[in-house]
Amino acid sequence: MPELPEVEIVRQSLTKNIKGKKINKILVRNRNLRFKLKPSFEEKLKNKIITNIDRFSKYLIIELENKSYCIVHLGMSGTIHIIKNKKKSLFTNTSFYNSPKLPKKHNHIEFIFDDMKLIYNDPRRFGFFQLMRNIDELNKKFDNFGPEPFSKKFNLEYLKSYFKKKKKDIKSFLLDQKFVSGIGNIYASEILFLSKIHPQSSAKNLNTTHCQKIIKNSKKILISAIKKGGSTIKDFKNILGDTGKFQKEFKVYGRDKKNCKRLSCSGIISKITQANRSTFYCKKCQK
């Protein structure tokens, strides 16, 4: 499900729902995620208060009261659901949400709180949870990651020096988390469309104007996706299972053989494969 904007939406929802709450119990039904959950996982989280929910790139960072951290990656198909405890809500006279459609299968992990539980669902199990003992371990985890597009470090000099002497095309670099963090396969295509750059362009040959467009449009695409509630992705739901307000607004992704959405362009969208991932672009206006 997730590129940076979708993870950010989840972070915001989690902040509203579980920040400041104590984890009463952890229930693990399947330990075999991308990385096998350690036997001590439950014990280390039990009875801890969640003091903050942060995010870096596509990772959620759950801070606990003892300044240890639980990082969560949703992989391709991970989703987080909140089930509010109906009884408790009625008792405290707060409104509760309509029972969200919790998937029947693949509910691997439950975080149980006083008035609700959080459920991690992940059919493909490419997602994972990892515990970091302290801030140093956490920082070390992200040591080799490139800056997020919003970072001041993601600037013209950085791009030029990073591309120098490298051979990959620009689409592959946008997906490379060592170069830039948080962009995934959908937004990579969208960023290049907005920038009118051909996805197979050799990155080191991009001129200053091209690089500046990539910097500007990476921010623009991600920010607008966050503002739209993480829209974009097929079946994307917020943690209450609500899909209604999300709309698909892709200009190129998934639009193979359809008309280019640029008003002045009569091109047709093409689908190609780069580094084993699909790329969508307009042959006519992306040069």
Place this chain on the structure above:
DNA sequence: AAGAGGCCCTGATAGC
């Protein structure tokens, strides 16, 4: 060291 490719896994959809 950079880059290409395989692989982890289930489910939805297309084509026959």
Place this chain on the structure above:
DNA sequence: TGCTATCAGGGCCTCT
């Protein structure tokens, strides 16, 4: 209806 093949938001690991 039911089979098989292909593809999907990601990233780690291995090999060259």
